[in-house]
Amino acid sequence: MFDLDGTLLPLDLETFLHGCFSGMARRVDRWLAPDELVNLIWAAVKDTVKNDEPHRTNDEVFREAFMARAGAGKEEVWAEMKAFYEEEFAQLRHLARPTDLAQEICRTALEQGYELVVATNPIFPEKAIHERLRWAGLEAIPFRLVTTMENSHYCKPRVQYYREILTKIGRCPEECTMIGNDVVEDGAAAEAGIPVGLVTDCLVGSVPADRSPAWTGTLTDVLEWIKHREI
Structure with a gap:
């Protein structure tokens, strides 16, 4: 069993995450300030880590936790976050x-x-x-x-x-x-x-x-x- 980030793929995790968050923030700035987005993501991550229901995937738990905290425009924000991975994530390669x-x-x-x-x-x-x-x-x-x-x-x-x-x-x-x-x-x-x-x-x-x-x-x-x- 191999970990990926920092193991098979050397990188500085803090720098890499900053790149991810910055890219997402640019796509959703009409609804959320960058700090608001980051706080929402980390809160949803914490809920996902704490989850102990074996029938719910991490994707399901994260989405539910994120959407429960997001305000107006949450559907649009979620769609833009998904689009970021499809359209822009590959551009972060230089951070690895x-x-x-x-x-x-x-x-x-x-x-x-x-x-x-x-x-x-x-x-x-x-x-x-x-x-x-x-x-x-x-x-x-x-x-x-x-x-x-x-x-x-x-x-x-x-x-x-x-x-x-x-x-x-x-x-x-x-x-x-x-x-x-x-x-x-x-x-x-x-x-x-x-x-x-x-x-x-x-x-x-x-x-x-x-x-x-x-x-x-x-x-x-x-x-x-x-x-x-x-x-």
Whole structure:
């Protein structure tokens, strides 16, 4: 299981999100000020992360939470946000720092007999996640699963997020490894019994002494680890 942002696709998350919010804000400024839009989005994200109803997708929860807080013009605002992903999101590619290592890691893992999952926090729509996979040069990789707003019912750092992945791919925790760069969000896989490897190139958070991951290292270290690890 690989995280995407900051792991397979190195980037500064704060800068990337600022680019997303700025692009959306320009499209909806007749209804909402930029700060109002950002506050609405984060409030809806918080509700989505807190959701524990297994029959509601993240997309459904986010939309309901957003629309409940938005005022006049909310239908138009929602339509413009969707259009942003279709028409402008690809222009944010310059905010990422793709590396050839990502493709080499995935192809090496496939050659070693692994199944691969993109376990990115599913708070973005499918369109945006698959676009970022293209930025990383991974659009042709046959991933077993890519988690998105539309196909997921939980978010990181909820343990249910990882349990849902295990159910979907039919694997036990000990058969998997979660490789990510966020101590809290990716480290939460350990609560589901999944060993965790933390990539330090774009590390978010500090590793607590009482909950060390299975290993830490750079993307180069990940490649070497996969090359020499026996399934």
